[in-house]
Amino acid sequence: MAILVSARTLSKYQHLYRSGRCLCTSHSNDPKDTIGPPIKAWKYVINKLNRLVEASERKLETNLPKVYKAYNTVKCVRFIILDTRTYFSVATNMWTGRELHTFSRRELEIYQEMPRDLVKVVLLLLAWAIPVVGNGFLIIGYWFPRVFFTHHLWNESQKQQFGCHKLAHxxxxxxxxxxxxxHKAYKHTEGETRDALMAILDKLEHSDHPSPEELLSLKHLFESSPFSLEYLSTHYCRLLSKANGLSLRRSSLSQDALIAxxxxxxxxKEGIVNLSxxxxxxxxxxxxxxxxxxxRDDRMQFLxxxxxxxxxxxETGVSLLLHSPALLTYNATSNIQLMKGKRYKWRRIAPI
Incomplete structure (x- = not known):
């Protein structure tokens, strides 16, 4: 993988984080700090699910058989319930206007990830509250953990396997x-701007990556025409959604990117160096x-x-964030190894 941050810079950043300082942005770069409330139908669904989870938890505490303790699922179930509670709490606070920068990293991650797991969570809690059904569901889930279980019930090997499976897609x-x-760069840019974009694409074609400085020098192209989300076609936005594993809806994609x-x-703020x-x-x-x-140093350099x-x-430049996985990791050695030679090799189509 191309080294994007020098060892000297890494040492400097590590010192900043250990000393309790962080790389804060100026006020002009601060993104939008609130999100609007959802439609009434979604709020109704969330409230119903919240009450269902609370009721299922009470049944679980009463009916949980000893066999689940033998499988060490009690701790996992507790984590599921805690994350579900956190999601409902964060969602309610966001919808009433609490600023996004006041939430922790983990709270924001739960808010972004939990909707995809809610159906599984409800099914798990309902199944485990019924002794006979719970046993059967546990057996089925054991054979198909990625389909029926949330990440709370995966072991470390499964987390790695399923995480890589999702990334490969x-x-x-x-x-x-x-x-x-x-295509868009060739059609909608010209002069020095086009040359700079083509230089970045040439690097990617020849197994290299652009530096953060090179990408930031073209930030304005992602804040307005031609690469801001509002200027991209529905097809282009769907490609970005799939490349990031996010919602396929344009409005949801923009909000997901803002939360990201x-x-x-x-x-x-919490310190990259402090991550487990x-x-x-x-x-x-x-x-x-x-x-x-x-x-660990390689991972930290990337982050x-x-x-x-x-x-x-x-918030006007979230399109650059959505392009960044392709721009920063397309030629990463570990990604190429993950694809085991099945990676689609990109070739320039637009003339220079």
Whole structure:
């Protein structure tokens, strides 16, 4: 993988984090700090699910058989319930106007991830509250954990396997993002701006990556025409959604990207150096890099490169964040190894 941050810079950043300082942005780069409330139907569903989870928890405490303790699921179930409670709490606070920068990294991650797990959570709690059904569900889930269980019930090996499986699907769309970017750059840019974009694409074609400084020098292109989300076609936005593993709806994609910006800021505030190995691997996976086979310093270098870009963005520049997995990890050695030679090789289509 191309080294994006020098060892000297890494040492400097580590010192800043250990001393309790973080790389804060100026006020002009701060993104939008609140999100609007959802439609009434979704609020109704959330409230119903909240009451259902609370009722299921009470039944679980009463009917949980000893066999589940033998399988060490009690602790996992407690984590599921705690994360579910956190999601409902964060969602309620956000919808009433609480500012995003006041939440922790973990709270924002739960808010972003939990909706996908809610159906599984409800099914798990309902099944485990019924002794006979619970046993059957546990057996089925044992054979198909990625389908029926949430990440709370996966062991470390499964977390790695399923995380890489999801990332591989995302990587399959990177070349499509780059092709769409190539076409749009040729049609809608000119002069020095086009030359700079083509230089970045040339690097990617020849197994290299652009530096954060090179990408930031073109930030304005992602804040307005031609690469701001409002200027992209529905097809282009769907490619970005698939490359990032986010919602396919344009409005939801924009909000997910805004929350991702605040997650980056919370991670910087809490200190990247303070992340556990497991959390650091998860952070790399979410940002498009296969962390397995890399050292902790390699992972940290990538996260520092990533945040050196996102700290300069606000809500108008979220498109650059959404392009970053392809721009920063397309030629990463660990990603190429993950694809086992099946990676789609991108070739320039637009003439220079």
């Amino acid at each position: 995302r990587i399959n769309h990177y070349h499509q993002v780059l092709q769409a970017m190539d 910006l605040h997650i980056d800021r919370a991670m910087m 190995d497991s959390d650091m691997c998860t952070a790399c996976l979410k940002r498009g890099l296969n962390p397995y086979g890399l050292t 520092l490169s990533w945040t050196s870009i996102t700290q300069k963005l606000d």
